[in-house]
Amino acid sequence: MSESQVSSAESPAIPRVPVFSPGRIWVLTTSTFTQLVRMKTFYFLIVFAILVAGASNLNLLYTSAQKLRMLKDASFGAMSIFSWLFAIAATAVLIPRDLEDRTLYTILAKPVPRLEYLLGKLFGVLLTIGVALVVMQILFTGFLFFREVTVLAEERQSLEAQGMSAEDIRAQLELVRAQGVQWQLIYALIAIFLKASVVAAVTMLVSTFASSTLFTMIVATIVFVVGHFHKLAAGYWMHELSGSLVAKLVVKPIVMIIPDFRVFNVTENIVGGTPVDAGTMLTLAGLALLYVAVYSAVALYLFIDKEF
């Protein structure tokens, strides 16, 4: 090894280490993002582009508006599946892998509080999902725009050939345009992202006490599935078992512990042409933030005294 200055021999003073450092969290976030990108995560975007291109060129026996709606359905469906699947898989893998590879030792042996480590990992997953969703949205909006232009031209031609009045043609084309590119589509993207954030937070919580990655994935998937109907089922069971011990000890805790994922399903309304107002989106954002904060706090509680 070459000669180099290692360090000077001064007597160390007690260092000032900020209790909470957004800078360190950002370092961990970007590192996690780089890790996930270099795991070739974004290859999914190629599959997505092919899917959207295929859906936009399908000429089934649909009306013009239905053709656009089908493209939106397929795109948002793929974006939704990608986001929750990725949120579970990526979050479930990251922490156990750091532990198995002992990378965790070298990180926590630096002045990094465990809260920052957890948040860095979570935000890294969310950053990756966010970037992927934005790219998918841009791709999809581009395809939708060109499809809208084509479909409108075809529709106009067809309506004119039928000898419809200019007024009727305009009204008909407005109906088609309502299924085209709209600002509301961004709300659908945000709702998908918020839902994925909650899924990632739940998965992170499970990974702090799970004994294996597989266990984490299975439990997180069960929570995700149950979270889509438990409120409905709970209503039924609470009615049936009103006042019973089972209702108090089983049903109520499940309803409290598992997040209600159905509330984030505003995409269907937006795709169907029913607008969602900004107030609803703010409520969803607040709810997602609350879920993420609560699950992260419990994850930290379990992780802070975990021994490696």
Place this chain on the structure above:
Amino acid sequence: MSVPAVEVRNLTKVFPLSLKKEYLVAVEDLSLTVNAGEVYGLIGPNGSGKSTTMKVVLGLMAATTGSTKVFGIESRDVRSRHQIGFLPENPYFYKHLTGLETLKFYGKLCGLRGRELKDRADEMLALVDLEGARNRRLGGYSKGMLQRIGLAQALIQRPKLVVLDEPTAGVDPIGSRQIRDLIFKLKEDGISVFLCSHLLEQVQEVCDRVGIIARGRMWREGPLHELIAIEDQTELVLRDASPELLAKIGRLIESEGGGAELMRSGHPRTTLERLFLDIVRESQEAKVKEDREKAAAAESSKK
């Protein structure tokens, strides 16, 4: 008196075994001190409690009872980690990062930024002889290279204490020698080193003080020269001694009486590691010589 680099007082660490009401006492009432600027070796067989002690010192585990401090700060306090550089046994860092990116990542975690971080990363890469592999991903590094980048990340924030867990595990003799030289360099610069190993020869070479741990307990501890000295024997090392001279010395000892006895005489032996290194060095020098001769021959034939 300066604050000790590491102070372990009456440390006991107990692990519960699954759901049964059984416990494993990994470390029992262990006390040790690593003074500032010294190289301390904690040696013991596998499962003796070395790594557990180290993890408690690093704050990766909590003590069941007792206390551990790093430069006077409790190990569980995150501030204590500012002064520590840690190299775990067989480290695996993020394979997707290059050597340079790895050092920058750890440097940033310690608060280094900008020019200071870049210069320090370059300096560390030079120190561990990995300048040529700075832009190669760690997935393509050999075990020895990983160990060296591990040392570089441990030193990135100029720590005052370096904790090394089996630093030469799986490393070839040349790499092992480089790590040994680096430990000497750290000592020269006044950095404390807390070394865990079961390679006695290595510990003997570099450590000022040694603790011997077995079944979670400290059995012996003290300055190395005191621990390894055989009190009732005296060593004489002679150069170019003829057989006649040796016989004369033997006779003198016998004639003196008083119970003194010549135990053995012969040529001191080198270690296998030294022999290996000498042969490698000799072969490298021979290659350089051959290359020079070939170049000279090619030059003269041109003329």
